[in-house]
Amino acid sequence: MPWSLPPPDLLASCLAQPARLAALSLRQWARVLVQAREASLLGTVCHLAETHGGLESVPEPVRGHLWGGRMAAERNAEAILWELRCLQRELGWVKMQPALLKGAAYVAAQTPNAPGRLCNDVDILVPRAEIDRAETALRWMGWMTTHLTAYDQRYYREWMHELPPMEHMRRGSTLDVHHNILPETVRRQPDATRLLAQARPLGDGSGASVLAPHHMAIHCAVHLFSDGEWETAIRDLYDFHCLVKGFSAEQGELFWDALLDEADALAVSVYVHHALRCSRHLLGTRVPGRVISALSAQAPGRLRQWALDWVFLHAASHRFTSRRPVRHAISRLALLWRSHWIKMPPLLLLRHLFYKAFLAPRDDAADAVKEQGAGRHG
Amino acid sequence: MRLAEIPEAQLRHRLAGPEGVTLVTGPFSTRIRSPVASVARGLADLYGDVRVEPDADWADFHVQVRAPRTPRRWFRPQVLFLSEGRSVFKPLAFHQAFPMLEWGLNWCVTANVKHHLLFHAAVVAREDRALILPAPPGSGKSTLCAGLVASGWRLLSDELAIVDVEAGTLTGLARPVSLKNASIEVIRSFAPDAFVSDPCHDTLKGTVAHLRPPRASVDRALAPVRPAWVVFPRFEPGAETRLTPRVRTSAFMELARNAFNYTVLGRLGFRRTADLIERSVCYDFTYSRLDEAVATFNAMEPPSA
Numbered sequence: 001m002p003w004s005l006p007p008p009d010l011l012a013s014c015l016a017q018p019a020r021l022a023a024l025s026l027r028q029w030a031r032v033l034v035q036a037r038e039a040s041l042l043g044t045v046c047h048l049a050e051t052h053g054g055l056e057s058v059p060e061p062v063r064g065h066l067w068g069g070r071m072a073a074e075r076n077a078e079a080i081l082w083e084l085r086c087l088q089r090e091l092g093w094v095k096m097q098p099a100l101l102k103g104a105a106y107v108a109a110q111t112p113n114a115p116g117r118l119c120n121d122v123d124i125l126v127p128r129a130e131i132d133r134a135e136t137a138l139r140w141m142g143w144m145t146t147h148l149t150a151y152d153q154r155y156y157r158e159w160m161h162e163l164p165p166m167e168h169m170r171r172g173s174t175l176d177v178h179h180n181i182l183p184e185t186v187r188r189q190p191d192a193t194r195l196l197a198q199a200r201p202l203g204d205g206s207g208a209s210v211l212a213p214h215h216m217a218i219h220c221a222v223h224l225f226s227d228g229e230w231e232t233a234i235r236d237l238y239d240f241h242c243l244v245k246g247f248s249a250e251q252g253e254l255f256w257d258a259l260l261d262e263a264d265a266l267a268v269s270v271y272v273h274h275a276l277r278c279s280r281h282l283l284g285t286r287v288p289g290r291v292i293s294a295l296s297a298q299a300p301g302r303l304r305q306w307a308l309d310w311v312f313l314h315a316a317s318h319r320f321t322s323r324r325p326v327r328h329a330i331s332r333l334a335l336l337w338r339s340h341w342i343k344m345p346p347l348l349l350l351r352h353l354f355y356k357a358f359l360a361p362r363d364d365a366a367d368a369v370k371e372q373g374a375g376r377h378g
Numbered sequence: 379m380r381l382a383e384i385p386e387a388q389l390r391h392r393l394a395g396p397e398g399v400t401l402v403t404g405p406f407s408t409r410i411r412s413p414v415a416s417v418a419r420g421l422a423d424l425y426g427d428v429r430v431e432p433d434a435d436w437a438d439f440h441v442q443v444r445a446p447r448t449p450r451r452w453f454r455p456q457v458l459f460l461s462e463g464r465s466v467f468k469p470l471a472f473h474q475a476f477p478m479l480e481w482g483l484n485w486c487v488t489a490n491v492k493h494h495l496l497f498h499a500a501v502v503a504r505e506d507r508a509l510i511l512p513a514p515p516g517s518g519k520s521t522l523c524a525g526l527v528a529s530g531w532r533l534l535s536d537e538l539a540i541v542d543v544e545a546g547t548l549t550g551l552a553r554p555v556s557l558k559n560a561s562i563e564v565i566r567s568f569a570p571d572a573f574v575s576d577p578c579h580d581t582l583k584g585t586v587a588h589l590r591p592p593r594a595s596v597d598r599a600l601a602p603v604r605p606a607w608v609v610f611p612r613f614e615p616g617a618e619t620r621l622t623p624r625v626r627t628s629a630f631m632e633l634a635r636n637a638f639n640y641t642v643l644g645r646l647g648f649r650r651t652a653d654l655i656e657r658s659v660c661y662d663f664t665y666s667r668l669d670e671a672v673a674t675f676n677a678m679e680p681p682s683a
Contacts, residue, residue, distance in 0.1 A: 027435040034440065034462050037490065061407075061436055068492025068642075075644045320440070320463030 003306075005313050006324065008282045011035035012316075014045070015238050016284040021045070022053030029062045035318040039235045042069025043116030073116045077107045083122055083173050084108055088208055090141035096134055097207055098124035099199040101178060101219060105210040106239065108202055113242035117235075121165070121174035125211075127196055128179040135163055135177065142169045151355060159185045159344070181219050182226060182268070183343045190266035195219075213247040214258035221275030222268050228339030230315045230332055234282070237316065240275050241283040248286075256291050269298040278312050311335060382426035390418040398442075400434035401425060404551040404599040405494070405540065408483060409437035412475070414457065417443050420476035420588070423575050424554040427593040439486040443479050445472065461486055470581070477578050477586045480556060484537050487551075488638045494549070495541040495650045496638040501534035501548055502526045507606035507680040508548045510539050510658070512636040515583070518613025518665070521561035524589045525668045526675060528569030533595040534603070538638075543646055546653045547602035552595045554588035562587045568668050606680040608633060608658045611665065619670040622662045629660035657681070 010031050014020050024032065036045045046066035049058050058066060084104060091098060100108055103119025126134045135145075143166040147153065156164040161180035168175070180192040198212040211219060220243060224236040247255045263269040273295040279285040299305055314324065314331035322328045340349055381401065384392070392399050398411035399421070412418070431437075442460040445451040446469055455472035458465045459482035466485055470478050488496060499512035500523035509531070513519040520536045527533040534540075534550030541548055557565055557574065562585065566574055573590040608629055609621075633651060634640050640647040659681050665671040 025435070030436050038462065038464075059436075061438065064493035065438070065490070071644075071646075072492050072642045075642055078644070 003310070005281075005309055006317055006327075009035055009234070009317050009321070011039070011041070011045075011318065012234055012282045015041075015048070015234070015241070016282070018048040018052040021049045022057045026059045026062075029059055031321055033062060033065055034321055035234075036069070037065075038318055038320070039232045040118045041116075041235050041238070042066060043073030043118060044069075044113075044235075044238070045116070046070035047116035070116055073118050076118050077114075079173075080104055080107050080119060080122065083171070084208060086171070087122065087124070087175070090143075091134070091137060092207065093141075094133065094137040096126065096130065096137065097209060098126045098134070098177075099196060099209045099211055101125050101181075101211070102223065105216065108204075108208060109210045111216070111243060112246035113239045117239075121176060123176045123178060125178045125181075125192070125195060125199075128192065131163065131177065131179045135166075138166060138175070138177070142171075143167065143175060144169055149361065151360065155352075159183055159348070161189075181222050181266075185344050185348060186226075186342060187345070188267040190222075190268055194262065194265060212258070213243070213251065213255060214262050217243045217247065217259060218263055218266065218268060218272060222271045225271045225274045225312075226339055226342050228336035230335055231319075233316045234318075237275070237279050237282060241279045241285045244276075244279070244285055244287075253288075256288055260291060260294050263295075269295060270300075273298050274308065274312065277309070278316065281309075281313065282316060311338075379430050379432055380426065381421065381428050381430050384430065386418070386422050389422060390415065393418050393421070397434075400431040400437050402429040402431060403483075403553050404535075405549050406438040406487060406491075406551070407431060407434065407436065408439045408441060408486065409434060410441055410443075410479070412443040412479070414443055414445075414472075414475045416473065416475050417479055420479070420575060423573070424588050424590045427591070427596040428552075429596075439483075439490065441479070441482055441486060443475050443482070459485075461489075474578055474581050476575075476588075477556070477581050480554065480588065483553065487538060487540075491540075492639050492642050493543065495543055495640070495643055495647055497539040497541070497633060498537065498636045498638065499539040499633075500536045501539045501550065502531040503534060503548075503550075503603040504531055504680075506601070506603045508534065508603040509607045509609060509675060510548070510605060510633075510654075511609055511611050512539070512633055513611055514636075516613075517611055518561070519611050520556055520558070521564060521613065521668065522611050522665070522671055524555045524557060524561070524565045524572075525568055525672050527555065527589070527592065527595070528565065528572045529672045529676065531675075532598060532603075533591050534599070541650055541654060542602065543643065543650055545602065546650055546657070547604055549602060550595065550599040552591045552599040554591060557587050557589060559584045564668055565589060605654045605658045607678060608655065608660045609663045609675075610661070611663045613666065614664050615666055617664045617666045619667065619674055620662075620664045621674055624660040624662050626655050626660055630655045 010028060014032060036042050046069050049055055049066060055063055101123040104122045106114045106117060145164050146167055147164040153164060161183045162176050162178040166175045180189060182190055195211055195215050198215060199209040200212055201209045217240060220240045224233060263272040276287050280287060311331040311334045314327045315335050317328060319328055344352060393411060394413040398409045400407050400409045440462050444458060446456055446458050450456040456469035457472045457475045457478060458469050459467050459478045497512055499510050500519045502509050502523055511519045511522060523536045533552055534548060536555040538551060539548060562577055575588045577585045577587040579585050610632060630651060
């Protein structure tokens with residue numbers, strides 16, 4: 001039935017119950033591999049296979065790809081940690097101690113989702129009042145701003161919650177400097193001082209800090225459920241699942257209380273509601289009944305909830321192996337629209353879309369990369 | 379089962395269907411789906427000796443070559459290459475479907491494979507010793523590779539050196555050798571018996587045709603070979619044939635520059651590259667006449683290892 005909700009992908013059920021990996025047939029592995037490749041989860045699947053039955057029980061042709069995924073993730077983690085040391089030194093000069101966000105935070109803090117995880121860039125959070133000082137300091141240290149057109153600069157600086165992505169002129173690494181977790185233009189912007197006030201030093205002597213456990217989970221939920229690009233949604237949901245599972249096992253009820261209180265204080269309970277709902281459905285995350293009922297006060301009406309579930313679950317499935325490619329495409333498109341709708345008030349959105357459709361310079365960079373790709377392979 | 383054992387009508391039917399045809403080239407299997415006639419023709423012409431998995435449960439890569447679902451299907455028709463449902467190159471003119479498949483198959487390996495060390499190089503072998511020819515496009519490595527293969531060297535690949543990260547040996551793909559522009563005629567007159575496909579004009583790289591890999595190379599693709607020579611070729615119109623020794627350290631740097639996943643493999647990548655160089659003799663090679671070039675390589679003695 002078109003209105004029924006799709007069952008979890010094979011990859012999702014393996015992430016939920018890693019013991020299943022040991023019993024997969026070669027045909028099932030072929031499916032898992034394709035899904036994990038798209039979601040950048042090869043390293044994670046390798047880690048899970050190793051800790052549940054061992055890599056030897058994985059059929060021979062699959063093993064190499066998993067091993068390669070883990071290898072790539074290990075090198076990536078080394079590079080990120082090295083990058084963090086450089087960054088620490090560069091911002092140490094001006095006595096700034098930003099909090100790490102997302103991938104870099106998971107790798108540095110060794111959260112349960114870290115083994116095998118890839119991250120492309122470093123995200124940091126600094127106080128709104130210090131953002132200019134941070135940018136100046138970083139420029140002196142060789143970080144250059146990207147997205148140089150006047151419109152793009154204005155888009156980031158006036159409307160978004162981060163500076164335009166910066167790139168280091170020698171190291172080539174990318175850095176996103178945030179001052180909040182949602183754009184300036186959302187209807188109710190979270191109070192980011194709460195995040196920084198409760199951030200925890202890493203305790204590795206580097207002076208860097210990461211968000212408090214409840215904030216880390218909240219940010220993960222907010223990021224995914226306000227985003228319009230869901231190619232790696234299952235990875236982000238798995239992050240959320242691991243964080244919630246790990247932290248609640250460590251801190252018990254305290255974690256759930258903090259999660260509810262802070263989500264409320266930051267006015268983002270609805271994102272946490274969606275994240276818990278999806279991760280329960282797809283990954284079997286265990287959530288106490290009282291948390292579910294407390295959050296259901298934030299839930300949209302029944303019809304809207306059904307529509308959102310339909311969109312989220314179809315969009316979280318894998319495109320190429322989806323049995324329902326049309327529904328999948330509709331839901332991904334719906335999420336793209338939704339993310340713009342959340343991030344911008346209607347008039348601004350109209351203006352932004354008009355600019356992107358008619359005035360923006362054509363994005364030839366991506367095409368050039370593609371062309372170069374073809375050029376190099378033959 | 380070899381691809382040539384499938385009658386052409388059936389091959390076309392299977393390629394157009396949902397299961398496609400799964401080809402085994404060296405260590406990788408690729409499920410190919412395509413309703414495009416020139417793709418079926420190209421596969422039948424060039425991949426006849428290649429093994430096909432009849433009911434494949436597994437494929438390393440899943441690719442499609444088809445027209446876009448836009449008006450460009452009919453109006454100035456285009457073709458797309460999709461890897462696991464995602465278009466990875468800009469669309470090309472419809473008649474270039476087969477060269478696009480070839481580029482795409484190379485892309486699948488270089489973009490996804492991290493469990494072998496990969497270099498951008500042609501590799502041929504004599505007995506079980508490999509001649510590795512790393513070079514950027516335009517240096518004449520494919521022509522040289524085709525000439526050597528037509529003279530009895532075993533073809534491993536004209537594009538990719540695949541190094542086993544444990545043993546340090548090389549594995550072949552034994553896929554068609556891509557020939558560009560003038561080198562098509564050069565190979566046709568050099569090796570009149572070899573099968574060269576009909577040229578495809580006006581591609582990104584000019585006119586392109588493919589040399590069919592010899593059956594013996596296809597059958598032995600997985601037999602490992604040990605590195606013996608690393609030679610950096612350069613085609614220079616009118617130049618004398620010149621083979622000059624190259625210092626190992628500089629050969630190492632140049633080879634590493636031609637690696638696809640050197641950094642992903644980290645220390646392991648460094649060690650394997652260093653091993654490979656240490657077990658080989660390294661040269662720079664300038665040439666303009668293919669017969670002299672082939673004679674030079676035929677006369678080379680492998681280092682004892």
